[in-house]
Amino acid sequence: MTTLVPSFYEASLSQPRADYSALNGNVDCDVCIVGGGFMGLHTALNLQERGLKVVLLEAQRIGYGASGRNGGHVIPEFGGSQSSFEKHLDLESAKKIWQISHGAADSLRERITKYNINCDYQAGHIEAAMTPKHEAALKDWQAHIAKNYGYKNQWISQDEIPQYVGSKRYIAGVMDKNGGHVHPLKLALGLAKALKDGGAEIYEHSPASAWILDAGGVRISTTNGTVMCKNLVLGCNVAMESMQTNEAQRLAKRILPVGSWVIATEPLSAALADEVMPSRAAVVDMRFILDYFRLSADNRMVFGGGCSYTGVESPANLKEIMRHKMLKVFPQLADTKVDFGWGGLIDISMNRMPDFGFAGSDNVLYAQGFSGSGVVATNAAARVIADAITGNTSNLALFQRIQHTAFPGGKLLRGPVTAAGMLYHRLLDLF
Numbered sequence: 001m002t003t004l005v006p007s008f009y010e011a012s013l014s015q016p017r018a019d020y021s022a023l024n025g026n027v028d029c030d031v032c033i034v035g036g037g038f039m040g041l042h043t044a045l046n047l048q049e050r051g052l053k054v055v056l057l058e059a060q061r062i063g064y065g066a067s068g069r070n071g072g073h074v075i076p077e078f079g080g081s082q083s084s085f086e087k088h089l090d091l092e093s094a095k096k097i098w099q100i101s102h103g104a105a106d107s108l109r110e111r112i113t114k115y116n117i118n119c120d121y122q123a124g125h126i127e128a129a130m131t132p133k134h135e136a137a138l139k140d141w142q143a144h145i146a147k148n149y150g151y152k153n154q155w156i157s158q159d160e161i162p163q164y165v166g167s168k169r170y171i172a173g174v175m176d177k178n179g180g181h182v183h184p185l186k187l188a189l190g191l192a193k194a195l196k197d198g199g200a201e202i203y204e205h206s207p208a209s210a211w212i213l214d215a216g217g218v219r220i221s222t223t224n225g226t227v228m229c230k231n232l233v234l235g236c237n238v239a240m241e242s243m244q245t246n247e248a249q250r251l252a253k254r255i256l257p258v259g260s261w262v263i264a265t266e267p268l269s270a271a272l273a274d275e276v277m278p279s280r281a282a283v284v285d286m287r288f289i290l291d292y293f294r295l296s297a298d299n300r301m302v303f304g305g306g307c308s309y310t311g312v313e314s315p316a317n318l319k320e321i322m323r324h325k326m327l328k329v330f331p332q333l334a335d336t337k338v339d340f341g342w343g344g345l346i347d348i349s350m351n352r353m354p355d356f357g358f359a360g361s362d363n364v365l366y367a368q369g370f371s372g373s374g375v376v377a378t379n380a381a382a383r384v385i386a387d388a389i390t391g392n393t394s395n396l397a398l399f400q401r402i403q404h405t406a407f408p409g410g411k412l413l414r415g416p417v418t419a420a421g422m423l424y425h426r427l428l429d430l431f
Helices: 038-049 082-088 091-114 132-149 184-197 237-242 246-252 270-276 318-329 374-389 394-400 410-430
Strands: 025-034 054-057 122-129 154-156 172-181 201-203 210-214 217-221 225-234 255-265 282-285 292-295 301-308 338-349 355-361 364-368
Touching: 025 038, 025 217, 038 054, 038 184, 038 374, 054 225, 082 091, 082 132, 091 132, 091 172, 091 184, 091 374, 091 394, 122 132, 132 172, 172 282, 184 201, 225 374, 237 246, 237 255, 237 338, 237 364, 246 355, 246 364, 255 318, 301 318, 318 338, 355 374, 355 394, 364 374, 374 394
Parallel strands: 025 054, 025 225, 054 201, 122 282, 225 364
Antiparallel strands: 122 172, 154 172, 210 217, 217 225, 255 301, 255 338, 282 292, 292 301, 355 364
């Protein structure tokens, strides 16, 4: 049986997880989704809402991977940056992608309301500048999106920063009120409940091992059963390499499993919570190797930022590493106990941009490469994939224009090679 990661999220569920049985036998459906994280859950809901019969396969438990372990930041963007889309595509295409990502943030809130998902949603997301160079770049970016995207976010000056973040580390920032933060595991489990209530079949402990094209459809193999469907969607991200299909192995080479680490403190007093995070917005800094943090609904500091490009999920001294990073931002938390520390794997692409498309056939689709921005981006990807399955491939074609390559070094060396490359960015962050 799966051993769940002892994270703050698992410990703070208001009710026990629902249990979904393993697939045992053969089932038929319109669409089979592989992966019980945000990508798979949102895609399944999109298709179920359009009247299709959906089966979802999860190798472990719903929300077991990055979707149930991440920092919970709701950021209206894809991995990489909007400027990356402008460089890889063109400004008009980038504007369409901007509309897709911001529309996904809107629809996420609508979905939370529609299905009455109690996931502690809090509005407001801040990008914070630590240096004059960061501040200048942030001002240029704010002007650029106002001019070219018609989007105005809120500038936060150095004098105003204490109203939002109680740290002397930051000199400016921008607030995006279309962003925010959530309890990610509660969101994932709420999406699964909505799926189940709507008639979808969800199977946990049912790893998909391979697929073949069969009689105009797709046949997916699991440990104790098979699924026959018209369309297959692969939302398995870092688990893609576990599928013994040539196309899955090809796609797996285009993402790198990166260990990401988070801690959660004991609940802060009301006075201390107001001191460190008076706005209750989520915050991320502008470094390449960045810190991100927020307060939970019960006033715990949830702080992330450590990572490993060699696939280490959770180092033995994770709490100490992350506590040290947290105290650089908030020295006033020196006497605050760290109750939880956990890690997990996220999937990054070589260019940090989303990788969506067809997996060798027009009825097998995939989405991966969320690169640490998955809470909103998975919802956006799900709409793009669901549209393609139901006949509108225009937005998917947009993403297919982005060029992706495999990580150098193969499975064994891609992590160390990338880690060596990251040293350059770490030096830039320091100097």
